[in-house]
Amino acid sequence: MVRKPLICFLIVINAVSGSYDWHGGWFPYTPEAGVDNNPVATIRQNMYDPEHGVVMGVKNRQCDDAKTNLQIDWDFNPVNHTCFVLNRRQFFAPRSDIHPLHSQDYIPKAYSAPHKCMSEPINYNVIVPTFGTHRPLWAKYGEYVFLPRQRWVHNLEHGAVVMLYHPCADQNEVNFLRKLVKNCLYRHVITPYNLLSAERPLALVTWGHRLEMSKVAPEIVVDFIRKHALKGPEQTARDGQYDLMLKDHSGIVSDLKDRELCKEIVE
Numbered sequence: 001m002v003r004k005p006l007i008c009f010l011i012v013i014n015a016v017s018g019s020y021d022w023h024g025g026w027f028p029y030t031p032e033a034g035v036d037n038n039p040v041a042t043i044r045q046n047m048y049d050p051e052h053g054v055v056m057g058v059k060n061r062q063c064d065d066a067k068t069n070l071q072i073d074w075d076f077n078p079v080n081h082t083c084f085v086l087n088r089r090q091f092f093a094p095r096s097d098i099h100p101l102h103s104q105d106y107i108p109k110a111y112s113a114p115h116k117c118m119s120e121p122i123n124y125n126v127i128v129p130t131f132g133t134h135r136p137l138w139a140k141y142g143e144y145v146f147l148p149r150q151r152w153v154h155n156l157e158h159g160a161v162v163m164l165y166h167p168c169a170d171q172n173e174v175n176f177l178r179k180l181v182k183n184c185l186y187r188h189v190i191t192p193y194n195l196l197s198a199e200r201p202l203a204l205v206t207w208g209h210r211l212e213m214s215k216v217a218p219e220i221v222v223d224f225i226r227k228h229a230l231k232g233p234e235q236t237a238r239d240g241q242y243d244l245m246l247k248d249h250s251g252i253v254s255d256l257k258d259r260e261l262c263k264e265i266v267e
């Protein structure tokens with residue numbers, strides 16, 4: 001009760017004089033300090049996101065700018081996108097007796113995938129992940145010379161269809177699958193992936209689902225895309241930020257939101 005009049009007194013003085021000296025400090029940095037100059041402010045203030053730990057889609061050199069420390073996800077070894085064989089006959093022959101294999105991961109509705117900065121490795125315990133921890137910046141839509149999974153897993157979360165093919169997969173089958181995917185939706189990513197088996201060197205992945213194939217079955221592919229595309233927990237058609245080795249940027253098929261999937265494809 002004794003202090004109240006004192007506080008009023010100070011405010012009056014300030015209002016009268018119009019300016020005053022302020023002795024204090026910002027902790028840990030002033031709000032104007034450049035983001036790139038203070039890592040603590042960067043991660044704790046600008047990049048913090050209560051759901052994922054690190055906010056998505058914001059370029060930041062200290063965390064992820066889609067340019068720095070990319071080797072942590074891929075060492076740029078051409079083995080990951082090249083088939084080193086002496087002749088075409090050594091490519092994996094498509095087999096109609098090996099049926100397409102659809103598998104599903106049951107992801108709890110409450111699951112929220114963490115984002116990790118480029119200072120930390122991200123490992124997956126399956127060959128073809130359908131969900132999981134990923135990088136804050138996702139990939140621009142389209143076809144890549146090679147795109148690491150830590151990027152495309154983020155695209156899955158946004159509802160994308162990811163097409164993977166072994167570099168030694170039969171080229172006609174790869175071309176056929178690519179054409180179907182590109183004519184089905186804008187929100188796709190295509191990349192080679194040499195960890196697929198020789199038995200089923202072609203795959204489509206969506207959030208929670210994977211379809212592995214030896215030979216393209218068009219009706220199964222179209223059905224898979226219609227059922228499982230655009231079902232990730234964070235629907236957005238917004239394009240990504242990562243575009244290293246992007247060789248063909250996606251084109252619109254029906255509209256930006258892919259409201260009509262595989263509309264030109266007649267079965």
Ligand SMILES: *[C@@H]1O[C@H](CO)[C@@H](O)[C@H](O)[C@H]1NC(C)=O
Pocket residue numbers: 073074075077079080148149194195
């Ligand atoms: C690249 O290929 C090697 C050899 O198969 C494999 O061990 C590695 O995991 C692959 N890297 C990526 C990023 O797929």
